[in-house]
Every structure is written in structure tokens, then in C-alpha cells.
Amino acid sequence: MSRGLHLPTAFEVDLLGLSLQGQPVLKALYTALPRARWTAIVGPNGAGKSTLLRAMAALLPAQGRIDFMDKPLGDWMPKARARALSWLGQNESGGDDLSAYEVVMLGRLPHQAWLAPPTAEDHEAVAQAMRRTQCWDWRERRLQRLSGGERQRVLLARALAVRAEVLLMDEPLAHLDPPHQADWLDCVRELVAQDRTVISVLHELNVALQADELVVMADGQVHHQGAPGDPATHRALQAVFDDRLQILQVQGQWIALPFGARPSPPTHAGDLAPVLPLRRPA
Numbered sequence: 001m002s003r004g005l006h007l008p009t010a011f012e013v014d015l016l017g018l019s020l021q022g023q024p025v026l027k028a029l030y031t032a033l034p035r036a037r038w039t040a041i042v043g044p045n046g047a048g049k050s051t052l053l054r055a056m057a058a059l060l061p062a063q064g065r066i067d068f069m070d071k072p073l074g075d076w077m078p079k080a081r082a083r084a085l086s087w088l089g090q091n092e093s094g095g096d097d098l099s100a101y102e103v104v105m106l107g108r109l110p111h112q113a114w115l116a117p118p119t120a121e122d123h124e125a126v127a128q129a130m131r132r133t134q135c136w137d138w139r140e141r142r143l144q145r146l147s148g149g150e151r152q153r154v155l156l157a158r159a160l161a162v163r164a165e166v167l168l169m170d171e172p173l174a175h176l177d178p179p180h181q182a183d184w185l186d187c188v189r190e191l192v193a194q195d196r197t198v199i200s201v202l203h204e205l206n207v208a209l210q211a212d213e214l215v216v217m218a219d220g221q222v223h224h225q226g227a228p229g230d231p232a233t234h235r236a237l238q239a240v241f242d243d244r245l246q247i248l249q250v251q252g253q254w255i256a257l258p259f260g261a262r263p264s265p266p267t268h269a270g271d272l273a274p275v276l277p278l279r280r281p282a
Ligand SMILES: Nc1ncnc2c1ncn2[C@@H]1O[C@H](COP(=O)(O)OP(=O)(O)OP(=O)(O)O)[C@@H](O)[C@H]1O
Pocket: 020, 021, 023, 025, 043, 044, 045, 046, 047, 048, 049, 050, 051, 052
């Protein structure tokens, strides 16, 4: 159970720091991420979002404590962890010579015995995931022959095919067009409705503002954590993005509107009319 939340946590992270090639990248930070919810991690370039996510995926060693489903991450057997924790990285390379179907089948490896052929359940999981991200039609095509967005949908399908309880996704919307971004959002909502946990690093603030929980990072630290509709979350977002964001509510939906470098007085989301200003605010 977390220090700050009363919900069961998927992750509780209490780091002293994390350095890469001798450079401190993450400072001391604490975050507890609720189970069966969607948490979006946001913040400016270089804030340390991907580094934190990679540490949570056990891809980087960190000083401090990371508990995954109430158990130290390092105590998990790798295969059990790979079944429980699915990973989608940023700009993943490799597998270019494999067909899209074979790439998605890699997501089933944690379920398979050594050198055993895929089971009917594996094939069913792959087909379902590929249909969910609409990449079934090109299942025979090699990954290297796909566009950026098509490739991303195959990698998303691979992450879904694991059928893990927790999904970590770094920039899952990269290269996706708006309808496929909306499909990803529907998919996340379906996963959460099944009591699964999604933790995503996102640059698309308008999508992130639809999450259940936002973690706002800056300068290798967690600057704020809270609900997307909370004015304190809006103030934190404005602060980490140098007060170059307006956060408005349009038809019940929070949206973030970036504007140019000219200083603008801080705005309060609740006071703003539900109209999109097309010019930089005075
Ligand atoms: N291998 C590395 N060695 C040294 N420094 C690194 C390494 N990888 C990342 N960094 C640095 O760590 C900091 C955090 O990087 P990270 O990729 O976690 O940020 P981010 O918030 O995900 O950024 P972005 O939004 O640009 O993807 C950056 O300043 C980056 O230059």
C-alpha cells in the first residue's frame, strides 16, 4: 500500500537517484501508482520520464526501492515478471526481418515453455491483439516494410498480446494518426475496466489529461501527482512547461493549449470560457 494513496498500488517507487554514464538523471523521488487505473507521466523533454519508466521495467538499475505489485521488483522471477508486466519502449528497433505476426507472437514468449511451439491460446491472443490495433490485415508483411504508424500498431499489439496485468508504455501514440490515437484511448479504457493497470509516458497532454492520474515530472523529479481535473495539477503543468500552456475545459474535457514564448499571465482553468483561442493570449 502506498504512502499517499489508499488504493492498492501497481508500483511504489522510492528512489534515491539514478545515474547514466556517471550523469545523475533521476534525483530522489517518490511515487505510488494505483492499480487498475491509467496513470500518465508527463513533463518537458529531458525530465526523466523514460528513465523512470525503464527503471520500473527493470531495464535500468536504480538506487532505492521499486515495489511492483507489493513485492520488490528484484525479487520477481524474470519470466513471472514478464507475464505480469508488459513493456512498449520508445523507438524500439529489432525484429525488422520478422513478419508482423511473428513480432506480436514475441509477446507470448513469457507464457511459452523453452522451444515449445505456440499453443492455440497464443495464436488466439496474437489474433485478438492484432485485430484490436487494426494490424491483422498486414500480418504477413515484414516489420521493415511498414510505415511508422503501422509499425507502432504492431508493437502495441505485441504489448497487448502478453495479456499482462500491468502495461508500461513509453510514447505509445508515436506516429499514430488521430483516429488510431482515439482507438488507443478506447483500448486503455477497456484494459482499466478489466482491472488492469496502464502507465504511459505521453507528450500528448490532451490525451494525458484524460488519464485517471497524472505524474508531472521535471528535472529528474516528480514535481506533482494528482487528478487531471485538479487545479493543483494544472498549476504544476503550467509551471513545468514555463507557463506556456493554457488549460481549458471544453465540453467537459480538459485540454492543454501551448502558446509561444511571449510571457503570459498565469490563467486559471476554471475561469476560462470554453472557446479555443486561435491567437496567443494577450
Ligand atoms: N544513456 C544516457 N547517458 C547519459 N544521459 C542520458 C542517457 N539517456 C538519457 N540521458 C539523459 O537523461 C535525461 C532524461 O532523459 P529521459 O529520456 O528520461 O527524458 P524524458 O523526460 O523521457 O525526455 P523526452 O520527453 O525528451 O523523451 C536527459 O537529460 C538525457 O539527456
